[in-house]
Amino acid sequence: MANPVEQFKIQPLVPLEVGGVNLSFTNSALFMVVSIVLVTAFLTLSVRGRALVPGRWQSMAEIFYEFVANMIRDNVGSEGRKYFPFIFSLFMFVLFGNLLGMIPYTFTYTSHIIVTFGLAVVVFVGVTIIGFARHGVGYLRMFFPHGAPLATAVILVPIELISYCSRPFSLAIRLFANMTVGHIILKVMAGFVVALGVFGIVPMAFLAGVTILEFGIAVLQAYVFAILSCIYLHDAIHMH
């Protein structure tokens, strides 16, 4: 029976080593490229007609656009509009990564913590830079609540600071854990189907339910990733 974690193995497709650093083109990288090509093709081809009354494909592309645009307007405000391209790319990249992983024999790149952590760090560093650029040193005021006695700063500031720094970690772990756990459950259950023979119908039925749930989680986690980026952006821009 197949090892349930074997599906997460990184395999170099085009071995490449530059200055002692392994820069191989792996199966993970392949699926990132596939997802970017798919997103680009989907968005450019579907709006090619530029119809005033959208067709089927165009309205699908417009649904994605409006969804992210509404999310940014509701959570960041009108100043957030210039960050739309970034949030939209992030959302589509994570969403297609999660959904591509649901196709059998594909590789889910969002199930590797270094990928999700890389994305989360980009958000974190970007948001921090935006915050300091807009408010200067005053951005540090955010770590001390209004009206609290000054003596409590010794405890409160480090705690708020750690809570701020734990954002990329919780963002990365949440996406990675959801995708990894889901795929392992599917694999383990699929193993039972074969092993139980006729009674395999029971895990088979369970598997069908879990697969639907996994599709839901794939979409939900992309949404959570994007909306948390919006909330962090709101903090950096408005500072309350």
Place this chain on the structure above:
Amino acid sequence: MTDESREPRPLDDLDARLRAARGQRESETRRETAGRSSTGMGLGFRIATELVAGIAVGTLIGYALDGWLGSRPWFMVVFLFLGAAAGTMNVYRAAKGLDDSVGLGEAQRRKERDRTNDS
């Protein structure tokens, strides 16, 4: 969708009407938590990651400070506890359905204000 009985208005002023409608909605930004709309499993995942991330980041910061100042293991011990406090604070916020912005007091006040506005 479209109301058939009404006279169709020309598209010329569509842009102006759209802008007016957008302006109305734009005046207020709605704050949302990512956890509220999701399932119980989602909330559970969130609580687990917040707790682990807080402690991990606290310990990492302490470890780095120790390496820098050569005072092993004191900063690590202090920051381990501070990290645990930060993690617990984030768990409290997640469980209470407060938003994810910086500052616990602010988040609490905002939630209180939203509640009075709603009712």
